Amino acid sequence: MKIAYYCQHVLGVGHFHRSLEVCRAFLNNHHVTMVVGGPDVAAHVSGLSLLKLPALQMDTEFSSLIPCEQGVALATIQDQRRMQLLSFVEQFRPDCLIIELFPFGRKAFRFELEPMLDLVRREISTCRVYCSLRDILVEKKTGRDKFEQRAVTTLNRYFDGVLIHSDPSMFVLEQTFGKTELLQVPLHYTGFVSPKPSPANSAKIRRDCGLAPDRRLIVASIGSGSVGGELLDAAAQAFRLLTTHNEWYMQIFTGPYLDEATYERLHNQQNARLKVQRFTDHFIDWLGAADLSVSMAGYNTCMNTLAAGVPALMYPFGQNQEQRLRVEQMPRSGSIRLLENDELAPQKLAALMRNQAYCQRYQSQLKLNGAAETVKIIESEC
Numbered sequence: 001m002k003i004a005y006y007c008q009h010v011l012g013v014g015h016f017h018r019s020l021e022v023c024r025a026f027l028n029n030h031h032v033t034m035v036v037g038g039p040d041v042a043a044h045v046s047g048l049s050l051l052k053l054p055a056l057q058m059d060t061e062f063s064s065l066i067p068c069e070q071g072v073a074l075a076t077i078q079d080q081r082r083m084q085l086l087s088f089v090e091q092f093r094p095d096c097l098i099i100e101l102f103p104f105g106r107k108a109f110r111f112e113l114e115p116m117l118d119l120v121r122r123e124i125s126t127c128r129v130y131c132s133l134r135d136i137l138v139e140k141k142t143g144r145d146k147f148e149q150r151a152v153t154t155l156n157r158y159f160d161g162v163l164i165h166s167d168p169s170m171f172v173l174e175q176t177f178g179k180t181e182l183l184q185v186p187l188h189y190t191g192f193v194s195p196k197p198s199p200a201n202s203a204k205i206r207r208d209c210g211l212a213p214d215r216r217l218i219v220a221s222i223g224s225g226s227v228g229g230e231l232l233d234a235a236a237q238a239f240r241l242l243t244t245h246n247e248w249y250m251q252i253f254t255g256p257y258l259d260e261a262t263y264e265r266l267h268n269q270q271n272a273r274l275k276v277q278r279f280t281d282h283f284i285d286w287l288g289a290a291d292l293s294v295s296m297a298g299y300n301t302c303m304n305t306l307a308a309g310v311p312a313l314m315y316p317f318g319q320n321q322e323q324r325l326r327v328e329q330m331p332r333s334g335s336i337r338l339l340e341n342d343e344l345a346p347q348k349l350a351a352l353m354r355n356q357a358y359c360q361r362y363q364s365q366l367k368l369n370g371a372a373e374t375v376k377i378i379e380s381e382c
Contacts, residue, residue, distance in 0.1 A: 001030045001382060004094040005132075006116075008101075008109055009038040010058045010065075012224035013256070014300045016041055018165065018193050019100050019132065023048055025371035026378075033092060037081060039068055041256065044281070051088055053081045058108075065108050082112040089116055093124055096382045098163070100132045103154035104177070107147075117158040128160045128382045132374075134299050135166035135192070136322045137176040148179045156184045161381070163374055165193045165299075167367040170329050190374045191367030194303035197288025205282075205289040209249055216357045218250045219290040219310075221283070223298045225255025229262040230344065231315045235294050236269050238349035243273060251286060252276045284308060292357040294339075297323035302330060307368050311359035313352055315339040331366070335359045 003026055007019035019034065020043060026032045027047045034043070037053030054077045055068035067077045089097075097120060100106075102113055120127050140147050155162065164173055168189045174180050180187070211217055220235040222228030232252055242248045254263050256279050267276045280286060287293055287308035295301045297314040305312045314336060316323035327338045337356060343349060367373070 001095045001379075002092060003030050003032045003096045003098065003378070004035060004089070004092060005032060006035040006097070006099045006102075006113075007132075008036070008056075008106055009041070010056070010106075011062065012226045012298065013041050014223060014298045015100055015134075016043075017300055018134065020045060020048075021193050021195060022098075022132065022371045022374050025375045028375075029379075033088075033094075035085065035088070039257075042281075051084075053084055056081070078111050082115060085112050085116050086119055089119055090123070094120075094127055096378055097127055097129045098132050098378075099129070101134075102131065103151045104131065104133055104137055107150075114154075121158060128378075129158055130378070131155065131159055131162045133162055133164050133173070135164070135171040136299075136325055137173075138320045138322050139176065144178070148177060151177075152179050152182045156182075159185050161186045161188055161377075163377065164189050165191070165370045165374075167191050170331075170366060171326075176325075188377045190370040190377065192299075192303045192306070193370035193374075194300070194307040194368045195284050196368075197284045197308050199288065201282060201285035202288030205286060209251075209289075211249055211289075215247045215249060216291040217289055218248065218292045218294060218353060218357060219253070219286050220250060220294040221253040221301065222255055222258070222296045223301055225258030225263075225278070227317055228296045228315070229254075229258055231294070231296065231339075232258075232266055233262070234344035234346065234349055235353075236266055236274065237346040238353060239274060241346060241350040242354060246273070248273060250274045251290075253280060253283065253286075254278050292353060292359075294353065297327045299326070302326055303368060305336070306330070306364040306366060309361045309363055311335040311356050311361070313337050313339045313349075313356055315344075331364065333362060335362050 005023050007016055009016040023032050023034050024045050033049040033051055035051045037055055039057050043050055056065050057068055059066050067074055164187055220232055222231055239250045270276055284304050287304055287310045290310050293305050293310050293312040295314055297316045314327045316327055330336055
């Protein structure tokens with residue numbers, strides 16, 4: 001089966017990496033082309049075809065699209081992308097088209113998505129079309145009714161189903177979308193999408209860090225690094241208060257998009273027990289090796305945390321409710337704790353890290369095999 005998977009990231013890389021994990025699962029038996037068009041991000045997956053559209057991103061106010069390449073007009077890039085996308089679909093002729101988030105988001109990309117969907121419905125009638133959706137939609141402060149009605153109309157017109165990457169025992173679409181009863185397409189709950197840590201890789205990480213079983217490894221991270229630099233500053237300051245003994249080690253992952261000044265400030269604090277990197281392809285294995293994760297609460301980090309069974313302090317992004325809702329609904333049993341703004345003070349955070357790092361590991365009962373389940377659903381319907 002030929003599968004086209006469209007994913008447009010505009011701020012962080014969470015949408016991209018979740019989509020990449022789903023594409024990886026399809027590669028066992030199918031030909032997959034992933035269509036991307038955001039800021040450059042590494043995608044090293046053997047056998048995966050990648051179509052890179054001229055890159056667009058949101059501006060710093062998250063209000064308008066801008067080209068990633070300076071000096072090129074937005075209209076020019078939009079025309080190039082639309083033509084390239086239509087040409088790809090005409091030539092590739094997918095059996096299944098999966099579009100990440102749209103029409104529940106990415107309204108700014110209707111200029112290319114609706115012409116592509118029109119083409120598919122007009123000329124490739126056998127192609128099945130699905131929306132790939134995470135667990136929680138970002139709330140609409142204004143115009144929610146209009147937004148939801150437009151999403152319903154688009155889904156009913158173009159799509160054959162919605163793949164919701166959530167365990168319904170934790171989150172269902174109705175919690176953040178009010179018009180599901182108007183949908184004429186089925187909702188498929190796949191479970192959450194996360195890889196699993198490799199015990200061998202995790203053990204090697206601890207050996208490479210020189211960590212005996214009685215030493216505590218803290219992994220601090222903020223996803224892509226687009227937001228959350230204050231958490232890493234706070235974690236590094238708090239860590240200094242823990243280093244009166246040799247039992248503590250901290251690895252910081254800043255994300256590829258953290259601003260250079262903050263990265264340099266953190267990097268200059270490195271010592272034998274505090275290390276700073278921008279990114280790792282083995283983040284899930286680091287969580288498998290860790291005694292504590294200190295992080296933001298984006299989808300991928302939360303699901304990686306659950307898959308690794310690592311105790312965690314989670315600091316939600318404050319500009320909307322998505323991350324706070326996710327942490328509040330996660331099964332915690334003391335091992336996962338919400339981190340508030342006023343707890344970033346070094347003394348408070350150091351005490352929290354010290355206590356949380358000695359919590360028991362756990363095995364989540366949530367469904368975390370969302371990528372494999374997505375493949376099963378598509379294979380049964382296409």
